[in-house]
Amino acid sequence: MNRTRGLVALFIVAGITAALVVLAAPAAATRSAVTSKDTHVVRVYYFHTTQRCASCKKIEALTEEAIRAGFGEELAAGNLEWQLINTDEAPNRHFIKDYQLYTKSVVVVDLVNGQQEHWKNLPKIWELLNDPAAFGQYVRQEVRAYLDKRP
């Protein structure tokens, strides 16, 4: 009697396991198919205020120059975006909290299927402001690292 019950329980467990494997297999296949079609976009923001100082304009120009010179193809293909945001404008104020902004900033963001995955504020722009070559190299290196974060 006990043996029969044990066999029935074993069949039930085996059946549930098999059903789970069968159900899970297409789901996994679907997930893998979606991953291969994921859109991956890197966005570089320059956050400024209405008051524009000389150093702030220089950072904007150097960053834009670094991106256009280093990633022309990615920009044309839409894998890389360059956006200027005025944080003094009411709809943009949330960015201050979102990215913990403490002054004019260059922030690199990683978007997979439109959803933000990672972000990084580039603090060394202020240290490298007087060295355009090092500034450009720093920005390109950080953007490249984000472009290489393929999902």
Add this chain to the structure above:
Amino acid sequence: MSELAAASAAAFWLGILAAISPCPLATNVAAVSYIGKDLASGRRVLAAGAVYALGRVLAYVAVAVLVVSSLLSIPAVASFLQDGMNRILGPLLVVIGAFALGWIPMPKLDWGGRGQALKERAARGGVLGAGLLGILFALSFCPVSAGLFFGSLVPLSVSSGSRIVVPAFFGLGTGLPVVAVAILVGLGMGQLGRVFQAVTRIERWARWSTGVLFIVTGLYFVATRIVGLNL
């Protein structure tokens, strides 16, 4: 070199970077003028320069302690120090300049001889005034100093585990160019004055120009930070 020494040297360099950028130029010129105005006394200029640097050190250490201890959020502090302080700075500089030029009379205090001495010292703008000026100018952050302080110095302070020494070196660095120029100008002009026996006349001129400079700098801050002109 120990980690703290390396972090302090890096902080000192960050301070110098903040001081030599164009945005604190107006306050740097005002500070040089203030510190260097007692042309006859090299010792007084040196003391004023040292106390000015100490004022800056105190200000940066205080902000760093508050931020590193997470007592205040970085975006909120940074916003106040860049916007709020710079709005206060303009009118304050105009008032200080007006006092220096004698346009606003010093309050009459009947403290006998001591009161008179205090009044004279206040009118001359003593060494203590240099310290207060150091605190005021340090707390009036501009984008470069905010970027270097919050973006580089605060992480450096956290990683080195030093809330006081590392920010103090940053403060020294920010004060260095002003103090160096003020000492050179002060001592140089002192020598010149003695040579031509015209110390009193030069000092009077130096005090007058300091007052004018404070008013002009104050009006510049009012125009750019309160009125919103892009000058």
